[in-house]
Amino acid sequence: MNARLIFTALTFSLTLAVWTRAAERPNVVIFLADDQGWGDLSFHGNTNLATPNLDSIAKQGASFDWFYVCSLCAPTRAEFLTGRFHARGGVRGVSTGQERLNVDEQTFAEAFRDAGYATAAFGKWHNGTQYPYHPNARGFDEFCGFCSGHWGNYYDPLLEHNNQLIRGKGFIVDDLTDRAIKFIEQHQDQPFLCYVPFNTPHSPMQVPDSFYKKFADAQPAMKNRDPQLEDLAMTRAALAMVENLDWNVGRVLKKLDELNLTDDTIVVYFSDNGPNSWRWNGDMKGRKGSTDEGGVRSPLFIRWPHKIAAGLKIEQVSGAVDLGPTLAALAGVKFAPQKPIDGRSLAPLLLGDKQELPERYLFSIPINKWRNVSTRSQRFRLDSAGHLYDIAQDVGQRQDVAAKYPEEVAAMKQAAEQFRSEIRTQMEAKDRPFTVGFAPLTQLPARDGKPHGNIVRSARAPNCSYFTGWKQADDKMTWDVEIGQAGKYEPIVYYAAPKGVVGTKLQLSCQGKSTTAEIVAEHDPPAYGPERDHASRGSESPVKDFAPLSLGVIELPRGDAQLILNSPELTAEQGPEIRMLLMRRID
Template sequence: MNARLIFATLSLLLTLTSWSQAERRPNVVVFLADDQGWGDLSYQGNQNLATPNIDAIAQQGASFDWFYVCSLCAPTRAEFLTARFHARGGVRGVSTGQERLNVDEQTFVEAFRDAGYATAAFGKWHNGTQFPYHPNARGFDEFCGFCSGHWGNYFDPLLEHNNQLIRGEGFIVDDLTNRAIQFIERHQDEPFLCYVPFNTPHSPMQVPDKFYDKFADVDFEMKNRDPQKEDLAMTRAALAMCENIDWNVGRVLQKLDDLKLTDDTIVVYFSDNGPNSWRWNGGMKGRKGSTDEGGVRSPLFIRWPKHISAGLKIEQVAGAIDLGPTLADLAGVKFQPQKRLDGRSLSPLLLDQQQELPERLLFSIPIKKWKNVSVRSQRFRLDAAGRLYEIANDIGQRTDVAAQYPDAVRELTKAAAQFRSEIAAQMDAETRPFTVGFAQLTQLPARDGKPHGNIRRSAPAPNCSYFTGWKNADDKMTWDIEIGQAGKYEPIVYYAAPKSVVGTTLQLSFVGQTSTGEIRAPHDPPAYGPELDRASRGSESPVKDFTPLSLGILELPAGTGELTLSAPELTSSQGPEIRMLLLRRIP
């Protein structure tokens, strides 16, 4: 090859490389904390802890003064993913299937994937376990974490990676961050979207010693506005967990620096609801589960160097419903679902194109009493009891100004009534069956089943529970299911049982079809988890290391029905404990 041809070839390669770099869309990294309150950051003035890495996202980018999520976990995730109020998408609870996002809802992640992005999520999903609700079916090429609402143990926990069960390594948040960093390294030469929904500081209150020791004996100067309500053990653990989150966020930010991706990456940080205990939260009223300011106001920080001005403060009211359209807009990705969006792009505010957007209303509902709608305008919050608060001047919601602003009360009351009518059908909808056969492997955890007879859950909260208390042959457990693809399936039950249960035959039945498997070996591990807690875990279950047992082959027809696990003949006065069923579709 002569020198002129070599020069021409090199020039072409340089031109193509330059074009590629110029046209490459920005990467996106989204951190979502679980049960971290607005006040659980040093950026907000909390002197009880230090969160320099999270603070830096705000300092180097934009911070939103009035950003709102939902009062509980799963609804916020649904609103973030779809840009629609969660009730519209069928999310009306946090467990037993009510947390599932309707399959006809489009996520903004699907739009990024279709635009050529590598997509992944590492952490707590909480919008459906079985396909097509699973994250791998909602736009994420890779998923590692758990699909439940909360987990019972954070050290070397049982997790899943792309619908396959695995064992985590070390403290769960550190492990999830390691996997996110590895994903970024693998995809550094192409645009990527990395979603990191951490599962802390949600209980159980577990955190490594190196983070907890700082707080072990501290009596904080900054406390909740009603200090008699504060549980200091819970506060110590929660703030230690927040500092662990900050350390892990810093590791991701450092990796972006090392790979020279910082300027090409949009970084977002927010939380899913208010704090999970009474602790300092800027004097706001309410906590997790409440639709007052303290239950639904979240930090929101967005950094994109050379595009979003450092230190930008945005006072316009915004919500989780706005994040999908905003990220799509910033990245030049087309996100235009057929269904009406409640959210809108905030890019004009972030890019200094205009000072404010037209005013609109945000709605909040408590899951168990969804008709109690609270409405937030730019100026006011109208609570479900008809009390009106001028939030900027009364962040603590201490003075009802309804009598002074009757027009505002009428307007917001009318809007709340209209919203109730729009979501009534979804909130009162019949329970959906759990889907089986839409992927080769389907998980049916105890959380999604129903106990009968003496059988009960291992803890009040279903999310990470297992079935226990089996005493006689009439006891059973059932799952309401929909078979998406007829065919042969291998049922695998994860059980624990003492030696006395050996010889018991388990039977699985569905619309007249049955399969069986005999317990041939004892497996009686101890329950664990609470001994690692820094504060009371409340309703979360302890965990056990269950073992699998094949129940042969079951021929399943397409359609809906009740899947029943029973033991017609027990060999002792008790039956096994059951954590989950796996149904493996045989090709």
Template sequence: MLRLFPIALLAIFPCLLSSATAAEKQLPNIVMILTDDQGWGDLSIQGNTNLSTPNIDQLANDGARFDWFYVCHLCAPTRAEMLTGRFYARTGVRGVSTGQERLNLDEKTLAQYLKEAGYATAAFGKWHNGMQFPYHPNARGFDEYYGFCSGHWGHYFSPELDHNNTLVRGDGYVTDDFTNKAMQFIEKNKDNPFFCYVPYCTPHSPMQVPDQFYDKFADADPAMKNRDPEKEQLGMTRAALAMCENIDWNVGRILKKLDELNLAENTIVIYFSDNGPNSFRWNGNMKGRKGSIDEGGTRVPCFVRWPAQIKPNTRIGKTAGAVDLLPTLLDCAGIEVEYAKPIDGRSVKPLLTGNWERWQDRPIIAVRNKEISVRTQTSRLDSKGHLYNILKDVGQREDISGTNPTMVKRMQAVADKFRSEVQESYFAKDDRPFTVGYTKNTPLPARDGNGHGGIERSARAPNCSYFTNWKTTDGRVTWDVEVGEPGEYEAVVYYTCPKENVGVEIQAELLGQKTSATVTEVHNPESYGPEHDRFDRGSESPVKDFKPLSLGTLKLEKGRGTLTLSALKIPGEGAIEVRYVWLNRK
């Protein structure tokens, strides 16, 4: 914890106040840039000649470059590990949607520790660890939040976004927009220590990018291909490379802003990705891609620049991972804390600053469903019991388990011990309801609900989907919720309705209370999004602009129940499409 001088002592020695203030000003600023679905090989500094990323390459050369940095196989788990310093299977995060992405409320985040130490904190981009308060980033230590809380988003040009739990319209291409907001935050807080977290949502699908970046790749035949070239989808690779060059341009803008404000010397800049690449493209001959717990799914780039402390061209050959970022940054800032829970990460500041003589190697765990893989400094034991010497065989082509039974036994014991430790937190059924009333306004998106009676989501991936195909009064939409504060709540449904279905009466019911309203206005916009795709979006939903309709007020007590939307009357051929219900406490 930061040491504070007693008031009486300051009264006797007022010079101590100025000294303390000066010391506080020496806290390093922190800018953390996290990309989404960018592989280890998606940068020119890794030897990929298919693209050029000069700004990120320079960032790496100006500071420390981790040769072996590990995250999780998917987005939300990596975010949980970075935020808590704990392997995600301990944190309540089990998946990437329908509530499984939520970080348990008894976990304390990096942003909370830094905020307590006097940092201004903000996040601009994809959160993906819970939407409803108290899971929302504004409740997890971030003073300001601008982005989206889901794992997927269906459109990247001026989309609907969340600004401090209020729906707003974005301004331009999302990666550019998030960068603009981050630079504004940096400038606003230039005289105080700040933590600026920039979790970009690219190159995650949908594969959308402005022409000025895509044109270079529109007809390109990349020279460097995936190790299994028959699996590579050329159109996907072209789009991903263009999106990575856009990221590089935006990273350059942030670095330039730090220079302009004379902040670069004492600002820690971290750059890494959340999992392996989202398609089969060049990735240094590694096995697997996003979703895999082999090298190709979990090894990512990580660069750390801090001119005041880290020498240029520092190469780190020791294994490290997302779980190490929380203790490392607190250590770099000189912030001593008592951790809310035991952490798995450790400070890698000694590696960054060259004091690593007594560094002790340790295993890094990767988990996917019931599979566990263990990575040591030299080797990986995969989930099937195969052993590989990664330093000699990064492609995991030669199983050496038969000639190294002692090592297999030792690494399997690590996996078995971890499995027993997370039996309840990860392997048990997730029975958490969605929380309502912990702040004034609570969104309940289609992603978190269930359709019945023929009602279905607009796409297989739930994150930015909406409910459609509501044809009869047998249909209903439900959410499992817990009301945290009693009171009167206005129920607002975000809907579309064609002319022939006007007159449908929609009811909201929760904890024995009911309220309803009749749809009197046509709102039937076309869906959009796919027309901007550079490659088939697969399971991503298109988007629509939905209209709010107040259904009236529910007087609710505290408690758990099922929020149900039903159609009391359908005079036409169907009811409505539903994107959200918001419960707004009066």
């Protein structure tokens, strides 16, 4: 029998066995931190902060010593959702559409939904904004948060709930947690999958003063292995943000206790990449963006009382690709995508059925340099330059042992080359257009558009930016789109404009059709966000409260096209600033 078929049969048998151990299928709650390093936990020995609630998940369940994610956010999310290396699913960046997970990829959330679970996600999605890339189209019945990779303000922010724009309430992480708790309360009598991808400690470095005051004047005792690189303001803010995460996770754990759901709920906690600054990280080399240990090693804690032994430590190398298959196996849910997965169920390790699984390789690639494959085996890491490190003995990657283990080097180089050949087609694929009309409302943020002429982004990072700098009538912005349904659409522009811009006409055109509307009201809100930062926000854009303006109705054809937003005439020395174009399908 084919080895893959044998493995699939064994996995399915284990799934059925696990399911029979529980009277009902367990609930699943998954917390994903954003830019939290392996070292940002007191459980891992960091005395700079206290994370008792996060630590409790590990103490009451299992902790993984060698768990790996990707070097940046969107790729990790794709691997977690599909059980496949992100490059296979078309994710090759973090913005301008490269973060999108191909629509023919199946997520484990779809499997849980199809098995009768109530499913929801609250937080940062980062695998596509427009349907059918949107989380509501990828297995989550409910979604509240934002689909971008960055957000410029964490207080009362603009969010969306099931593809409808809303205004958040208070500090974003507290708000997302409130919504997750409400979902758990509403679905306590049926199995549920609650995914909470938090957006901190990602910049901007904002956190309530009640958490920051502890660190405002702190002198962290534990520093990065290269202390001259450490930004103390960034470290202080990150520590405060992690303690806020800990508090919010504690709120969810407390709610599970109150509802008598603790024993029937699998709780998972991990992060999406290494730390976003140089701070203590267990002597590891690298940080976010790097494929060295410090950039891709993440905490992973999994708790399921009376099923997973308290205090279990797992030294088997594992990765984000394993989480979907593992949760499906534990819950008795059939997750059998048509495409072969790279991950495997870790249920045998968690349930004490096995001490270790067969040897295999995990691969890491940096964004925009996909040929630079870093390969991890159970013992070694071979970086893209051919240096070999014995990680168990040298987690800091200080001594190259390639000359000592030539056979390991040869085998790992061959595996890396095979992986490169397998992902080449996806990595070199042409850019995909943004989809319009696959749902009644489509968001086309400035992030997904292209500026022309004098128009520029409000910040270097596209994610939460807006278009500004409009000076001439022939300046414009465009969106390359795939229109899923021909027909009439109402374009709605979110704009900001001082009094002098009143009277300016905006025009949206597409393949010879156009619609025009005049700006009749001044809307000149201030930019805000940085005043709440506790450290430099770097490339994050400030935000503004933009106003909607309907441009009337336009007839759009089905298929690939380009939407062009321009002004046939300017009434001032500048045009409006543009945050977003919404396309409302008129059925």
